[in-house]
Structures are given as structure tokens and as C-alpha cells.
Amino acid sequence: PRLANQIAAGEVVERPASVIKELLENSIDAGSSRLDIEADEGGVKLMRVRDNGVGIDKDDLPLALSRHATSKIYELDDLEAVATLGFRGEALASISSVSRLVISSNQTEQPSAGWSARSEGRDMETELMPAPHPRGTTVEVRDLFFNTPARRKFLRTEKTEFGRLEDVVKRLALSHFDVAFSLTHNNRPVHSWRAANTRIEQERRVGQICGSAFMENALYVEVERAGLKLWGWVALPAFSRSQADLQHFYVNGRAIKDKLVTHAVRQAYQDVLFHGRHPAYVLYLELDPATVDVNVHPTKHEVRFRDSRLVHDFLFRTLHHALADVRP
Ligand code: ADP
Ligand code: MG
Secondary structure (H helix, E strand, O other): OHHHHHHHHOEOOOOHHHHHHHHHHHHHHOOOOEEEEEEEHHHOOEEEEEEOOOOOOHHHHHHHHOOOOOOHHHHHOOHHHHHHHOEOOOHHHHHHHOOEEEEEEEOOOOHHHOEEEEEEOOOOEEEEEEOOOOOEEEEEEEOOOOOOHHHHOOOOOHHHHHHHHHHHHHHHHOOOOOOEEEEEEOOEEEEEEOOOOOHHHHHHHHHHHHOHHHHHOEEEEEEEEOOEEEEEEEEOOOOOEOOOOOEEEEEOOEEOOOHHHHHHHHHHHHHOOOOOOEOOEEEEEEOOHHHEEOOOOOOOOOOEEOOHHHHHHHHHHHHHHHHHHOOO
């Protein structure tokens, strides 16, 4: 049962998008200010993330790829299970076991001081080699699921897989304005976002990601009360959508999908002239981390607020007030 619980709580190496999410989160954790992402064939053939973060010391490179003593991979000893059921806290080791992964890194300013590591075979023996690399880290993942044909069958078309990968990049770009991003698919530049430090620059990035029509109809909101802060952009009720596809909500920088939040926002719209369509928004809620649990389920993006009533009321009132103010 313990193992089953670990699996239930774990992330899943399900598709290129889930790999990219892990790689980008690692790069952001490393303090990077620029992330360059390349993908080929929807990411299945190749995903490469290059960052300018703190890098990894030569001696730590094998550790970054290694399974821990309690590893599920080790316990399960079954690659299909890794690909299907997931992992936790061992993203690189897991991804490496179902792809051809090379990690190159350098902590110094001398490019010649870089090293790269890869793990090979069933024992995942790590091989270290000198490799020139500027300060930072590059992780290259080739041939995802080459050794797990059952999992490979679940992959959709190149276009679908790339679309999901792109969504992951967009979601992270909306919550890390201070990081520059570029995304290339099959050698074609798809996106390039500069670091956005002022509100005007942030609005340009939101417009690039969510569309200029959204930005043109968006209202900027920023309200702080009783330890809760809400800021971001809500589209006027006239710019509603037939699908709930433009709803970005972040709690302390982390993308979430939560019933309470969706409900509060929807209520605010409904009260102000809104007819059964879906509101569009990019909103950031900031609150004391001790009053919210964002790890309820790592893949479902749910949260648990200690005082959910307070949060609901705050969201409802803030948005209702903002929208009612501009009602024609
Ligand atoms: P976790 O992120 O849960 O620690 P991972 O398998 O994702 O596990 O990464 C293993 C370790 O490798 C990280 O803890 C970090 O020390 C190092 N690492 C991975 N990617 C990077 C990166 N881009 N820059 C610096 N260190 C990294
Ligand atoms: Mg990680």
C-alpha cells in the first residue's frame, strides 16, 4: 500500500509536455533568467532545454541522474510502469530511464570547464565527459519512450503533442515574467518572449500568449486586503469565450485549477451582465503560504485554502467591484 500511495501522489512521465514541465521547473529553480527550448516532432524526437542558471557541479551530475535508495523505479523495476504510473522527486532519473538523456552543465564562467553526463543500459551506469558549455545547464532528451512501446502508443499526433508542450511553456511564461523564453519547433522559431519587468512589458507578453483581443478587452486589477493580494487581467464580460480555455489562475506563482476559484470568478461575472459563457482571465493570488496547501495532488493542480470562505469572498468581491465599475 505504501508503494501504491507513492505512485498515486507522483507525477507522470506521460508525454513530451510532462517532461518539458519538469525540465523547465528545474531550470527556474536554478535561478535562470533565460530559457531556450527546442523540440522536434512534437518533442518525441528531441527536447532540449538550455538555461543560464547556477549549473551543476561535476561531482553532482551523476547524482542528478541517479535513483534514490527508496526509488519507485528501483522497486518497480519496470520501465513501462515508470512511464505509466509516474515518479516523484526523481524527474531526471525517470525521464532518463525512458529516453536518451544527456545533461551538460557548468558552474563557472569558463566554457571549457563544462561536463556532461548520461546514463546507459538497465543499470543506468552514468558516464561523465568533459563538454564545453557556458555557465548554466542543458538537458537534452531524445527518443522519448523508445524502450517503452506500450507507452509510446498513447502519444497523439505531432501537432497535439507540440500543442500541449507549448501550453506548458505558456503557463510558465505567464508566471515568470522576469525570465526570457524562446521556443523552437522543428527548427522554426515559435515564440520568443523577452524578460518583462514593467507592467507594459508584462501586458505585451500576456497579449502575445493570450491574444491581442484578450489584452484589448482586459481590465487590470490589483487589490490587497487582509493578507490577500489579487492582481492580473480580467476580460470584460463582452469578451467571453465559448470554452473555458483562457482561464489562468496562479496561487503563489503556481498554476492551479480549482473549483472554489472558478466558482468565485464566475459568480462575479454572472452578477455583472454575463450570459452563460466562460470568463477569460490571467490572475495571480498571493497569500501566506502557511494558509494554503498546493500539494493536494501534484497533477490535478488543486489547492486547499485554510479559510476557503475568506478566499472565495475576497475573489468574488474584488472582481465584482472591478467589473461593476466598468459596466456600461
Ligand atoms: P528534483 O527537482 O525533485 O530535485 P530532479 O530529478 O528534477 O529532482 O533533479 C535532480 C537534481 O538535479 C535537482 O535537485 C538539481 O539539484 C539538479 N538539477 C536538475 N536540473 C537542473 C538545472 N537545470 N540547473 C541546476 N541544477 C539542476
Ligand atoms: Mg525537478
